[in-house]
């Protein structure tokens with residue numbers, strides 16, 4: 030049977046599921062899907078174990094012990110709904126609905142189940158959640174240059190002569206890109222990977238530029254300097270499709286390779302050679318990752334990189350250009366699902382999700398947050414400033430409801446846990462942020478236990494809370510029809526009936542798809558080297574490099590914490606999902622910190638030692654791996670383990686900050702200073 034991978038990954042794979050006696054027996058990649066091409070990751074290959082996990086939540090549960098203890102008793106759905114309604118009515122009467130905060134992110138990327146709570150919480154008048162934890166910064170930077178978050182079709186990179194894998198560990202985070210990279214390489218394409226450490230992706234490249242974290246903005250400015258200085262600019266493209274070239278040329282003059290070499294941590298000659306290679310290859314495809322943006326200066330970094338193909342004219346080449354995400358290629362009107370019109374006016378307050386710990390513990394917040402409803406997310410593990418998040422979740426007076434598939438670290442802190450269906454058990458429509466196909470998935474097995482889809486639970490809650498808008502009685506099918514009908518040309522003619530027949534349909538976009546061949550959907554209609562929008566907001570109007578707030582240039586802090594610590598994904602978990610799997614935990618081995626030999630030597634640390642990594646925000650225990658896969662001064666902690674599986678009971682996110690980046694309100698997850706000592 031057919032399905033779609035629901036996880037927060039650009040690949041949105043088309044799956045073939047073998048079902049035996051109502052159980053998922055095996056999951057494979059659809060060999061006929063043009064992007065999946067039969068290849069899926071090691072996580073989803075083991076999906077049967079996730080769907081039928083011993084940690085699966087099968088019935089509603091009520092807490093019977095202290096918060097976090099995991100002591101629960103089984104209750105019925107009717108009892109659970111009645112209790113939520115009783116508690117919320119009381120809270121609303123005393124403090125108003127803003128005392129209730131929904132918390133969700135991307136447990137599922139299916140549009141119906143992702144947005145299921147928006148209309149309900151809008152109609153209730155609850156606090157709004159600003160969902161910034163992942164792409165906000167990157168998208169704000171990209172939009173600054175290009176006006177839209179889209180780019181050349183991934184499949185076009187097969188014909189490229191040069192591929193830059195820039196701040197993306199595709200071999201872990203979107204494996205199908207590596208299928209395309211391999212095909213390009215077989216044709217003779219050169220592949221350059223830019224990453225502070227030697228990832229699995231870097232190993233598969235022809236060249237790895239081991240940049241210092243958070244300095245790609247300076248590197249991009251130096252590349253522009255060389256392109257302009259050496260006349261490697263496509264004047265015809267610049268004249269027809271861009272604005273601000275003269276001011277950019279002036280602006281990048283100080284950023285010579287020699288001037289940025291010590292910032293970026295690469296020899297000036299390497300930077301010059303890289304710039305010349307880029308400048309002399311029209312068929313150059315930049316696949317940029319979100320990792321770039323998870324720094325204090327990450328928005329501007331993405332904006333700067335998006336300028337590069339506009340200088341060489343690669344945006345107009347059938348095998349060139351750049352792609353960060355294809356999200357805006359899907360012309361669907363999500364207001365159909367989110368229903369902002371149901372909100373009271375003025376709109377309720379907006380709370381940035383990365384500041385959850387602060388919001389739950391801030392005594393000055395009026396009204397205070399008295400109830401938290403979590404779905405599609407595991408904030409106890411994934412949010413920065415974990416100590417503060419856990420302090421908030423431990424509040425005895427916080428009424429916490431967690432709708433989950435598995436008993437996460439967050440669910441352990443709930444007053445009520447509600448069982449959620451997986452993508453194998455409910456219906457949904459999927460877009461993608463890496464390819465251009467709309468896909469439909471329908472249930473392939475019966476619901477496990479008493480699990481219910483998000484949309485059904487919010488329907489029940491709406492009725493129980495007396496919300497009468499007809500929206501709440503629509504079926505998932507009806508919502509999918511309305512969403513498809515809301516779309517622009519890109520989805521015209523794509524109907525539920527056709528999707529039932531074909532499962533996956535490419536957007537109505539030309540091949541090759543070159544959205545910036547002649548300009549961009551910015552206010553000027555051009556690729557904006559100079560942004561009037563940024564200028565009006567008081568932001569630097571040209572792509573700018575600023576050193577990290579929490580980095581080596583912060584002299585005071587780096588005296589105490591001399592190592593930069595980046596925290597990218599690991600191979601066998603997806604954010605904190607799959608940490609429930611005994612099989613995948615065994616493959617992932619143990620929570621590990623990569624340390625360069627010089628740093629390890631200076632601290633008396635050997636491979637295999639237990640070490641304590643700490644800063645002012647907290648401390649967690651890891652096993653050290655001493656390796657020249659990372660450079661001196663940079664420690665790497667991959668992945669998010671549920672902290673109950675980590676010695677000391679604390680995870681990587683005690684180290685990360687809830688400080689916002691330069692653009693978009695996202696987290697600077699990779700801008701951390703830490704110290705390491707033997708445990």
Ligand SMILES: Nc1nc2c(c(=O)[nH]1)N[C@H]1C(S)=C(S)[C@@H](COP(=O)(O)OP(=O)(O)OC[C@H]3O[C@@H](n4cnc5c(=O)[nH]c(N)nc54)[C@H](O)[C@@H]3O)O[C@H]1N2
Pocket residue numbers: 037038039163195196197198199201202203223224225226228240241242243244245317318319320321323324595597598599600601602603604605699
């Ligand atoms: N296996 C697995 N796959 C995943 C996920 C997962 O957790 N595990 N998460 C999913 C999600 S939610 C997302 S958003 C995507 C994210 O996937 P990507 O777009 O790949 O982004 P990140 O994984 O955040 O970071 C990618 C790379 O950027 C590098 N990096 C960090 N700082 C810098 C820098 O300053 N400069 C440069 N050049 N590189 C830097 C990191 O070392 C990392 O190797 O992956 C998805 N896929």
Ligand SMILES: Nc1nc2c(c(=O)[nH]1)N[C@H]1C(S)=C(S)[C@@H](COP(=O)(O)OP(=O)(O)OC[C@H]3O[C@@H](n4cnc5c(=O)[nH]c(N)nc54)[C@H](O)[C@@H]3O)O[C@H]1N2
Pocket residue numbers: 037133134135136137142162163403404405406407408410411412432433434435437449450451452483596597598603604605606668669681682685698
């Ligand atoms: N240290 C560090 N921290 C990070 C990152 C990092 O790279 N390093 N990455 C950040 C990024 S990119 C992201 S996107 C966030 C991700 O943060 P989250 O979106 O919270 O990601 P997950 O850990 O995958 O948790 C999703 C949860 O949703 C549940 N779920 C799945 N489907 C459904 C459903 O249909 N209904 C309900 N009710 N629940 C469901 C899953 O069981 C899972 O526990 O984490 C961020 N945090």
Ligand SMILES: [Mo]
Pocket residue numbers: 037162163164
């Ligand atoms: Mo993400």
